Amino acid sequence: MNDQPARLTPIPEGYADWLAELKTRIHSAQQRATLAVNRELVLLYWQIGRDILARQAQAGWGAKVIERLAQDLRLAFPEMKGFSPRNLKYMRAFAEAWSDAEFVQQVVAQIPWGHNVVLLDRLNTPQERHWYAVKAIENNWSRNVLAMQIESRLLERSGQAVTNFSASLPKPQSDLARESLKDPYRFDFLNLTEEAQEREIEHALVNHVTEFLLELGAGFAFVGRQVLLNVGGDEFFIDLLFYHLKLRCYVVIELKAGKFKPEHLGQLGFYLTAVDAQVKDARDGPTIGMLLCKSKNKIVAEYALRDNAQPIGVAEYQLVASLPPELQTSLPSIEQIERELGGDIGMDKSKTS
Secondary structure, X not given: OOOOOXXXXXXXXXXXXXXXXXXXXXHHHHHHHHHHHHHHHXXXXXXXXXXXXXXXXXXXXXXXXXXXXXXXXXHHOOOOOOOOHHHHHHHHHHHHHOOOHHHHXXXXXXXXXXXXXXXXXXXXXXXXXXXXXXXXXXXXXXXHHHHHHHHOOHXXXXXXOEEXXXXXXXXXXXXXXXXXXXXXXXXXXXXXXXXXXXXXXXXXXXHOXXXXXXXXXXXXXXEEEEEEEXXXXXXXXXXXXXXXXXXXXXXXXXXXXXXXXXXXXXXXXXXXXXXXXXXXXXXXXXXXXXXXXXXXXXXXXXHHXXXXXXXXXXXXXXXXXXOOHHHHXXXXXXXXXXXHHHHHHHHHHHHHX
């Protein structure tokens, strides 16, 4: 039997477009089927968890019932995974965390069970879990990316940059632009020291552009580094140029290795004017500027932006994540290490003399 596809000569007019449409519809159907299976599984787990909670509360069943239930369910459904005692405890915790059936159906049933386990393990409040669940759906995060975003404290950093967007951009663009920026930005994936210079950081960010885009957030598309602007015969170079797909505008990012100074805004504002005049399309929104500096005085930044008509944000970046206080106190200082080394050297000399 010949399994080779039939060759039509010539291909009927419109066939290629029809085939592309069919492929899109098939992929969409596959995705909907996968989502439907996931939704039913998460709802099942929620119902099992709710039943365990109710029976333990009303009938006084102890924790041992979970061990028995796990054994009986695995015997009844040997082909199904997920009925371990540990996972049944997660189901109970899941039902305890979300008592509203409608919310479970509309939100957390839209993400895989593994994502929900991450939310239960790493977050303490319903508000935090809700925020990260919605972001995971919006941005299609994998479980590892979700865990990384929680670890980097994305919620606390989102919308925290000092900006003048409320005065320089119309609503709702101003709100979306503000929420699109963070403070501080974490570049600890670069493996650079705190003393790294601007060009060194810039070069490393481009070499790690995937991680950089993930840290910038959803919607950012990389346009170029050291983008040339010719203004009246003079050449100027933008550190980093992006396009934001949701805001529909260019975003100019300038790096400063030191502390924020008000005069930095003059150079950045010039770049925004040049991009608006030479690069952006009539359908694009006003170009946004983002100044990333090693440190800033928040009040100084607010004053510097107050009467500036161009949309600009100021935020800090971190090259190396700081250690938590409990680790900082348990580690020896440089001076202690030097004293210890000095003592060892002195002892060795006395032995050999």
